[in-house]
Amino acid sequence: MMKQLLIGLGIVITLLSCGAKDTGTAKTSVHGRISGSKAKMVYLEEVPLGSMNPQVVDSAKLDKDGSFTLHSQAAEATLLNLRLDQFSFPILSLVNDTSEVDVTVRMNDQQPDFASDYDVKGSPASQRMKDYIVKVTGYLQDIYRDAVTFDSLRKQPGTDSLQAVATGRKKQTGIKLREYAFATVQEANNPALSVFALTYYLSAAGNQAYELEPVSDEELDKTIADLVKRYPAHKALAALKKSMDDANAQKPASLVGRPAPEFTLPDVNGKPVSLNSFRGKYLLVDFWASWCGPCRRENPNVVKAFQQFKDKNFTILGVSLDETKEAWMKAIVQDQLKWTQVSDLKHWESSVVGLYGIQGIPYNVLLDPDGKVIAENLTGSSLERKLSEVLK
Known part of the structure; x- marks a missing residue:
């Protein structure tokens, strides 16, 4: 999904780069001083947008007072990361909109791999x-x-x-x-x-x-x-x-406006449950799994929606892509998912994956009482807003 692509680029916010005519410089020198750190080396990274892999382009040994100078030859406007020693994350990022940039960095006393503050001069974009x-x-x-x-x-x-x-x-x-x-x-x-x-x-x-x-x-x-x-x-x-x-x-064609594909899967007791058995109610079909971190973080929003609208001709059908019943059941209890749950415990080989064109979870579709999809991929506040709109 397009949004997931960009979110992936922003998971570590500083790991981004892009370029444009007249917005970058062919050479940028970064002069700086870092205080409050026991680090020995400082590295300058460029991160090509295509690969998203940070590339070290220069390094320097920190002087006794923490000063350094690094150089980038990036041909386009890009973000330049400063990273210390073996630390995984940059302490800050800069934009190469000028040929000379000066930074003064003060490291955090309690977390020495993070900057508590920094000043930058010579780079308006930075x-x-x-x-x-x-x-x-x-x-x-x-x-x-x-x-x-x-x-x-x-x-x-x-x-x-x-x-x-x-x-x-x-x-x-x-x-x-x-x-x-x-x-x-x-x-x-x-x-x-x-x-x-x-x-x-x-x-x-x-x-x-x-x-x-x-x-x-x-x-x-x-x-x-x-x-x-x-x-x-x-x-x-x-x-x-x-x-x-x-x-x-x-990306698969949207299901909105179409009848939801029918399926039948066993519930937690092994009893077959069909999608058609929910006709007559507004139904959120929620695809998730116990091993899916984003799903587990989204579950409180789903629980909140269920509690708010369960008495307004609305319910939820949870469809898990789990592999083991033990993990599935444990997550249901931990997250307090008090609605019907089904799964064939086949992970990504589940029949519903191809049926609904699922490329990632959490994913859901909202059905009207006739079984037609009226919305999909509702998360956070958007789920509550949509339910408030249709369940007046």
Whole structure:
């Protein structure tokens, strides 16, 4: 899926690169000083968008005062990562929009492989990226605090109004974050910064704890297409669009508007359960597995939706791609999935995989009482919104 492709690019946010005419430089020298670190070496990485494998292009031994100079010969605008010693993750990233960049890095006393703060001079795009990260982090911290407040309040009787305030504030913060992220994507004058801002938001939205508004495939398509139009000579951005177009071409046709393919699978007691037996109700067919981390993180949202709408002619059918009954049953209990569950315990060889064109989980389809698919791939807040729309 296109979104999964870009989210994959943003899992480690700093591992991105892209290029465009007049937005990069043929040579960039990074001068810096790192304090509070016992590291001996510093490495400069470029990360080709096509391979997504960071390539070390220069290294230097840190002087006694932590100073260093590194050089990049990247021909297009790209992100340059600074990494210390054997640490897996970069301590920061820069954009090569100028020939000389100066950074001052202060490492975290408690976590010596992370920077607590840094200053950058000489690179407007790098400074803009830092400002973006700081502001988005602030929004996410506000959302987290309101989530903690809500969880605390709901354990106390007579706090419904206060719970509503915390929930409303959290939602508004999420809206502001999304608007800020896409404004940065559109207003940035460097393609590397635009793609960075986009993938940063996609990664945050992929964390269900924040309940951020997801980005639809259509919106993602348009955003990348607009960037390609703005930077027609941007080779890496063009390659990214081609990868997305190729993924889109291979994606199965949407099931929306069509009758859901019929199947019958055994439940936890071995009793056959058919999809048709749920006719007359709105039904969410939820494909998941105990071994699927994203599925397990999404399950609280599904549980919340079930509790909210189960008395409105709505139910859920869980379809697991597990291999062992023990793991399947344990996950059902742990995640409190109190609706019908079925599985043939055949993992990706399950008959439903080809039947529904499943390329990844979690995945779901929402059926109307006649068994027709009216929505698919509903996660997080989008699931609650769609159910609120159809179950008035």
